[in-house]
Amino acid sequence: MQILVTGGTGYIGSHTVVELLNHGDDVVIVDNLSNSHPIVLERIEIITDKRPDFIKADVCNFEKMNEVFSKYQFDSIIHFAGSKAVGESVEKPLLYYRNNIESTWVLVELMEKYNVPSIIFSSSATVYGQPDINPITEDFSYQCTNPYGRTKMINELFLKDTTVAYPNISAISLRYFNPIGAHESGLIGEDPQGIPNNLMPYITQVAIGKLEKLSIFGDDYDTHDGTGVRDYIHVVDLAKGHVAAVNYLQEHKDTSFLAVNLGTGIGYSVLDIVHAFEKIIGREIPYQITDRRLGDIATCYANPKKAKELLNWEAKFDLEKMCEDSWRWQIKNPKGYVRSNVF
Numbered sequence: 001m002q003i004l005v006t007g008g009t010g011y012i013g014s015h016t017v018v019e020l021l022n023h024g025d026d027v028v029i030v031d032n033l034s035n036s037h038p039i040v041l042e043r044i045e046i047i048t049d050k051r052p053d054f055i056k057a058d059v060c061n062f063e064k065m066n067e068v069f070s071k072y073q074f075d076s077i078i079h080f081a082g083s084k085a086v087g088e089s090v091e092k093p094l095l096y097y098r099n100n101i102e103s104t105w106v107l108v109e110l111m112e113k114y115n116v117p118s119i120i121f122s123s124s125a126t127v128y129g130q131p132d133i134n135p136i137t138e139d140f141s142y143q144c145t146n147p148y149g150r151t152k153m154i155n156e157l158f159l160k161d162t163t164v165a166y167p168n169i170s171a172i173s174l175r176y177f178n179p180i181g182a183h184e185s186g187l188i189g190e191d192p193q194g195i196p197n198n199l200m201p202y203i204t205q206v207a208i209g210k211l212e213k214l215s216i217f218g219d220d221y222d223t224h225d226g227t228g229v230r231d232y233i234h235v236v237d238l239a240k241g242h243v244a245a246v247n248y249l250q251e252h253k254d255t256s257f258l259a260v261n262l263g264t265g266i267g268y269s270v271l272d273i274v275h276a277f278e279k280i281i282g283r284e285i286p287y288q289i290t291d292r293r294l295g296d297i298a299t300c301y302a303n304p305k306k307a308k309e310l311l312n313w314e315a316k317f318d319l320e321k322m323c324e325d326s327w328r329w330q331i332k333n334p335k336g337y338v339r340s341n342v343f
């Protein structure tokens with residue numbers, strides 16, 4: 001199949017492109033490189049022996065995207081492109097509402113015009129907010145608590161409405177839990193700009209000596225050790241979930257809209273992650289307990305049953321593998337893509 005991958009040089013996108021190419025699909029990446037590096041394309045080629053077509057463009061640019069759609073006949077779209085920092089979304093709602101919503105509008109408008117039958121959308125467990133119980137199933141109500149989460153919710157509602165109005169278009173919204181890890185080659189991985197917000201890149205940067213110590217945001221939650229519990233999923237498992245979703249829609253053309261969790265179903269605390277990582281590197285990670293981070297919740301993990309039943313997909317990699325691959329990526333690329341040891 002010919003697949004358009006927006007945001008395909010980013011963290012999850014690049015891993016998904018690798019899985020699509022390995023699966024035998026042809027890939028066209030559109031990315032404006034606002035949060036990624038073009039060297040990713042070379043890394044993808046080293047891993048897969050194939051080079052995806054790449055177009056540097058803003059997905060919100062209708063004219064430019066019209067040119068892309070007129071050049072290729074896409075069988076499906078995977079839409080990763082977007083802005084993803086919760087804190088920034090509170091400060092810059094205009095940027096978030098434009099980038100995250102207008103991009104999907106442009107794509108669906110062009111899908112209708114050029115007869116592209118399916119789209120896979122990158123959603124997030126953040127749409128569930130603070131759930132009353134865990135594990136979380138897809139029928140839980142929307143409880144978004146920040147502009148980023150609301151852009152994901154609005155995208156889902158938009159896709160629901162448009163797939164009803166245009167029965168020739170199908171959509172799956174994949175609600176990711178907490179992606180960590182990297183491709184086992186150590187060639188592609190997460191490359192946060194500045195000080196990381198997320199737990200795993202923070203830990204790996206402490207381990208390599210870039211940061212002094214980890215701050216654990218609260219140890220007084222109602223969890224097994226008081227620290228926050230999340231459903232961490234290996235990014236390669238997550239990427240394979242996209243291949244499964246594309247194939248599902250290829251075989252079930254009468255689908256309108258589906259929302260599906262991508263998680264492991266296992267909740268690990270911050271301290272569980274720290275200790276698992278310490279085992280891999282054979283030394284301690286210095287940390288301090290600080291106040292809770294504003295907006296954080298105690299516990300969040302998926303019920304992944306729907307993905308198994310519908311897409312025949314389930315996560316395979318365990319926490320040890322997630323830590324090993326995160327660490328390999330970090331030591332091979334101590335300064336990220338820009339000045340890595342690999343080339």
Ligand code: NAD
Nearest residue numbers: 007010011012031032033034035036058059081082122124
């Ligand atoms: P990322 O920032 O690494 O990748 C996004 C890519 O999109 C980047 O390469 C960026 O340059 C590109 N991009 C952004 N706006 C664009 C635009 N208007 N036009 C073209 N390209 C554009 O992020 P990621 O972690 O790979 O996340 C991918 C998607 O998954 C995002 O939509 C994000 O909201 C969602 N998501 C991520 C997580 C996570 O923890 N990483 C969790 C849940 C959902």
Ligand code: UDP
Nearest residue numbers: 197198199202215216217228229230270296
């Ligand atoms: N966390 C932490 N210190 C950090 C970053 C995160 O203690 O420097 C905790 C955070 O409070 C949450 C978990 O680690 O309990 C996962 O946070 P992350 O930001 O990675 O993902 P989130 O679930 O918030 O999207």
